[in-house]
Amino acid sequence: MSQPTRSLRSDTRPLYVRAVDALYELIEEGVYEAGQLLPAEAVLAARLGVSRSTIREALGHLVKDGLIVRKQGVGTFIAPRSAQISGGLERLASFRSVAELAGVQVQVVAREVSLRPPDGVIAATLQVPAGSEIAQVQTVEAIDGCRTAYLEGSIAGNLVDFSQLAADEGTLLEHLCQHTELPIAYSRTAICAIEADRPLADRLGVREGKAILHLAETIGHKLSLSRHCQIEQSG
Numbered sequence: 001m002s003q004p005t006r007s008l009r010s011d012t013r014p015l016y017v018r019a020v021d022a023l024y025e026l027i028e029e030g031v032y033e034a035g036q037l038l039p040a041e042a043v044l045a046a047r048l049g050v051s052r053s054t055i056r057e058a059l060g061h062l063v064k065d066g067l068i069v070r071k072q073g074v075g076t077f078i079a080p081r082s083a084q085i086s087g088g089l090e091r092l093a094s095f096r097s098v099a100e101l102a103g104v105q106v107q108v109v110a111r112e113v114s115l116r117p118p119d120g121v122i123a124a125t126l127q128v129p130a131g132s133e134i135a136q137v138q139t140v141e142a143i144d145g146c147r148t149a150y151l152e153g154s155i156a157g158n159l160v161d162f163s164q165l166a167a168d169e170g171t172l173l174e175h176l177c178q179h180t181e182l183p184i185a186y187s188r189t190a191i192c193a194i195e196a197d198r199p200l201a202d203r204l205g206v207r208e209g210k211a212i213l214h215l216a217e218t219i220g221h222k223l224s225l226s227r228h229c230q231i232e233q234s235g
């Protein structure tokens with residue numbers, strides 16, 4: 001297959017953002033296929049008309065999104081289709097990845113991981129059998145010291161290594177992208193405006209009753225369509 005040459009200079013967005021989108025398109029179009037070794041950074045930079053440092057930054061975002069995998073001493077490969085988590089609002093990505101693409105840094109200011117029985121709503125969403133446990137990750141993330149997002153992720157406990165999850169530093173979605181190969185079948189996102197109740201207001205550092213944006217994402221995997229991952233974000 002002939003390799004494309006694209007120029008990103010006509011776009012007005014930051015170069016690394018354009019490079020991320022261009023690489024996504026090449027992968028989604030099948031130019032670079034699952035399991036394929038990516039060309040060297042210098043080659044990719046020449047094809048897209050950007051510097052190697054720009055390509056290196058763009059590839060870093062694709063690693064975080066689970067689209068590519070770096071193997072020490074071997075190279076960078078396109079992740080198996082079963083490991084690529086994409087969909088939702090254009091493509092499924094963590095809050096931190098989206099913020100970094102916008103040029104801002106996100107800090108995790110609070111994180112709590114637990115293994116517990118699900119409540120009724122989560123049990124119905126995840127469709128877990130009676131007596132099952134769920135792994136839950138709750139994080140509060142800030143931009144420039146301002147608490148911006150509260151993220152709560154839940155997944156059937158038997159689908160993750162809880163000790164590895166607890167030792168990680170990010171959200172459940174970031175953990176799934178970087179450390180698992182669950183074959184994703186679909187994702188759905190419900191978006192609505194809500195008023196912050198007292199617990200949520202305390203986590204975000206806002207007044208109770210403040211209007212905030214709420215996203216509830218359900219991600220299903222192919223091993224069993226009756227089991228899902230639920231991720232909720234508010235901010």
